[in-house]
Amino acid sequence: MGISIEKLKPKRVRKNIELTLWERLYIFEIIRGMHITSMHFFINLIGFVLPPKGKKRRIMTVYYPEEKLTLPIAYRGRPVLVARENGSEKCVACGLCEKICPASAISIVAEERENGERYPSSYTLDMSRCVYCGYCEEVCPKEAIVMSAEYEGLAKRNRNNLRFSKEKLLRSEKSVKDRIEYIRGIYAKCNY
Amino acid sequence: MVADLIESVVKILFIFSVNIGFFSPILGWVERKQSALMQDRVGANRADICGFTLIGLFHPIADAIKVLTKEDFVPTGADRLFHTLAPFISLTPAIIAFAVIPFGGQYELFGHRVNLIIADLDVGILFIFAFASLASFGAVLGGWASNNNWSFLGGLRASAQMLSYEVVMGLNIIGVIMVYGTLRLSEIGAMQVNFFNWGIFLQPVGFVLFFTCAIAENKRAPFDVAEAESELVAGYFTEYSGMKFVMFWMGEFLEIVTIAGLVTTMFFGAWHLPFVSDRMLVDFFGFAGPNGASILAILVNVATFFAKVIFFIWLQMTIRWTLPRFRYDQVMRLGWKMFLPIALINIFITGLVLLAK
Numbered sequence: 001m002g003i004s005i006e007k008l009k010p011k012r013v014r015k016n017i018e019l020t021l022w023e024r025l026y027i028f029e030i031i032r033g034m035h036i037t038s039m040h041f042f043i044n045l046i047g048f049v050l051p052p053k054g055k056k057r058r059i060m061t062v063y064y065p066e067e068k069l070t071l072p073i074a075y076r077g078r079p080v081l082v083a084r085e086n087g088s089e090k091c092v093a094c095g096l097c098e099k100i101c102p103a104s105a106i107s108i109v110a111e112e113r114e115n116g117e118r119y120p121s122s123y124t125l126d127m128s129r130c131v132y133c134g135y136c137e138e139v140c141p142k143e144a145i146v147m148s149a150e151y152e153g154l155a156k157r158n159r160n161n162l163r164f165s166k167e168k169l170l171r172s173e174k175s176v177k178d179r180i181e182y183i184r185g186i187y188a189k190c191n192y
Numbered sequence: 193m194v195a196d197l198i199e200s201v202v203k204i205l206f207i208f209s210v211n212i213g214f215f216s217p218i219l220g221w222v223e224r225k226q227s228a229l230m231q232d233r234v235g236a237n238r239a240d241i242c243g244f245t246l247i248g249l250f251h252p253i254a255d256a257i258k259v260l261t262k263e264d265f266v267p268t269g270a271d272r273l274f275h276t277l278a279p280f281i282s283l284t285p286a287i288i289a290f291a292v293i294p295f296g297g298q299y300e301l302f303g304h305r306v307n308l309i310i311a312d313l314d315v316g317i318l319f320i321f322a323f324a325s326l327a328s329f330g331a332v333l334g335g336w337a338s339n340n341n342w343s344f345l346g347g348l349r350a351s352a353q354m355l356s357y358e359v360v361m362g363l364n365i366i367g368v369i370m371v372y373g374t375l376r377l378s379e380i381g382a383m384q385v386n387f388f389n390w391g392i393f394l395q396p397v398g399f400v401l402f403f404t405c406a407i408a409e410n411k412r413a414p415f416d417v418a419e420a421e422s423e424l425v426a427g428y429f430t431e432y433s434g435m436k437f438v439m440f441w442m443g444e445f446l447e448i449v450t451i452a453g454l455v456t457t458m459f460f461g462a463w464h465l466p467f468v469s470d471r472m473l474v475d476f477f478g479f480a481g482p483n484g485a486s487i488l489a490i491l492v493n494v495a496t497f498f499a500k501v502i503f504f505i506w507l508q509m510t511i512r513w514t515l516p517r518f519r520y521d522q523v524m525r526l527g528w529k530m531f532l533p534i535a536l537i538n539i540f541i542t543g544l545v546l547l548a549k
Contacts, residue, residue: 027400030515037230037514044229061234 073182076134076147078154079125080171082180089170090144093120097136097145105129106136123166127154138187146179195304203310207290210498211446217252219445219505224248226506227513255438262434267339270431274337279432279439282330285323286446292316293453294378296463296493297470299486308463308490309378316377317365320454321358324409328354330443331411331428338431346428349417349520356527357408363535364405367398367542368458381462385469391459397538399459401531406451407508408527410444414515415523452504453497460500463493 023029047058062069071077081089093110111121136145148171156162173180225248228235237248266275296308313319328351335347371394372380384390392399408415429440456462464470473492477485518526 030511034510034514038510040232041226041230041510044232048229058232059234060232063234 071149073178075149076132078127078132078148078150079130079136079145079169080148080150080176081123081166081169082144082146082173082176083170084173087170089119089123089166090142090173091120091123091140092118092142092144093123094118094141096139096141100135100139101130102133102135103129103131105131120166123169125164125169127162127164128159137183143180143183146176146183148176148179195302199304199306200310203308207295207310211287211290211449212442215449215505216442216445217256219448220252220255220441221249222505223509224251226509230510230513259434259438264434264436267431269339271337274333275431276436278330278334278337279436279443280330281333282327283439283443283446285327286443286450289320289323289447289450290453292319292377293450293457294381294462295453295497296490297378297382299470299474299490300482301486301490302483306486306490307378308494312376312378314376316380317369317375317458320450321362321365324361324447325358327443327447328358330440334432334440335428338428340431343428343430346430350411350428353411353415353417353520353523353527354409356524357405360527360531360535361402361405361409363532363539364398364402365458367395367535367538368402370539370542370546371395377457381457381464384461384464387461387466390461395459395538395542397534399455401535401538402459403451403455405527405531406454407511408523410447410451412444412448412508413512414517416517417520417523448505448508449501452501452508455504456497456500463497465492465496 044059081091083089093108095108095110098106098108105126107122107124107126108120109122110118113119132147134147137147154162225235235248236251239248239250239254240246241250266272291310292313294307294309294312298305298307300306331350331354332347335343335345335350338344368380368391369375371391372383374380380391429437432440470489470493473489474485477488479485480488
């Protein structure tokens with residue numbers, strides 16, 4: 001029964017890479033390599049001076065801030081709170097995101113409205129602590145916090161300005177609709 | 193007498209302005225842009241003056257301003273004199289070695305024989321090697337004088353590498369000297385009037401070996417174990433900032449230009465266009481009168497020389513950004529166990545061929 005002791009010991013695999021004589025005379029391989037890179041050089045040089053019409057640009061650089069990349073839907077940017085049509089947040093201050101955040105970036109103070117609903121009277125997300133892991137989005141039972149595609153506007157001159165309050169975090173549901181659809185697809189098994 | 197003085201001053205000013213004023217900043221720009229184009233990206237192009245970015249040509253000026261406003265310090269426990277002296281020792285031989293490289297032939301100008309070389313020494317090649325050997329002191333001193341283990345290691349590696357490749361370079365050049373029969377660089381250049389007398393045809397192995405050894409001497413990739421950008425922080429110039437760092441850096445670039453100039457002079461016909469001799473050029477421009485013809489011939493030859501120098505600079509940059517770095521023991525093995533025997537065999541075969549003639 002079980003696996004024999006010979007199969008459990010790791011076998012050392014030795015690959016013998018034999019270089020041909022042509023390859024050991026370095027110089028020809030060097031010339032071949034330099035041919036490849038100088039082809040890149042000349043094609044890009046001519047592409048600068050006379051850019052090819054219609055064809056895709058070969059140089060990969062994105063001229064930020066004039067051009068920006070279109071990010072895929074799975075991109076985890078800044079966390080934002082989702083607002084209903086009447087402007088109030090969907091969040092019910094259950095505290096799950098506060099507990100699961102690995103960087104302890106979220107602080108919630110819960111209050112009760114007149115009609116009995118629970119809501120966060122103060123919701124502070126400290127952006128200097130947030131690591132953009134997405135756990136808060138994954139654990140939220142109300143789809144009230146999602147990772148948007150925003151990555152700008154996070155350079156402040158004062159550390160206190162990075163503690164974003166509820167008002168700064170709210171976004172309308174329409175603007176993050178795609179993200180909510182996406183997380184429904186991947187997290188729905190766990191949440192509902 | 194006065195004419196000689198004016199001629200010398202003009203030549204010195206010309207070489208200084210071309211080398212330090214033009215090639216140094218431009219090579220910084222070329223390195224960024226050429227590496228960028230070879231890697232399918234745009235280089236640095238954001239430094240602008242009043243909204244004009246001139247494809248990044250203002251970046252060297254921005255570099256200069258940054259370097260001049262940086263704090264200049266000597267690390268604690270370091271030897272003050274040597275720490276300050278090392279960049280100078282590294283930079284000066286690179287500039288001086290250009291004094292014996294001819295950038296044109298001999299012309300009659302205003303009844304006076306003008307020789308387009310600053311110092312026509314009859315030990316031209318030996319002078320260059322003497323000064324290249326001095327440049328290795330800069331690396332050693334820089335590594336020792338910073339009170340830093342890793343700079344010390346970088347300096348050790350640099351000194352061993354430079355020493356071994358100097359030996360091999362000297363042995364390579366003996367083949368060239370045997371073929372041309374003179375040490376004077378202006379004569380070697382003049383003898384390459386005939387296209388089939390160019391050094392590349394007479395000494396092909398010598399060219400490949402000399403070029404490689406010169407790149408190794410300059411501590412440039414693929415032989416940059418001494419600075420080893422991702423291994424030893426910055427090698428022997430870790431503890432340098434501001435102007436001293438730029439002096440090391442400029443010394444490296446100027447030596448690129450010197451190597452390109454040397455290779456052009458000895459192997460690629462110095463200032464000659466392939467099948468055109470000086471006499472033909474002066475006759476061709478005869479319509480402008482004797483002085484005008486000389487001036488136009490001078491311009492054509494100097495432009496040819498610098499075009500070839502630019503080609504070799506481009507080649508060295510391409511080699512830098514194509515090849516991976518050698519390991520240190522591979523560098524040493526290459527120098528002593530592979531290049532030295534090939535150089536000796538080269539001398540032997542050259543001697544046999546010359547005897548057979």
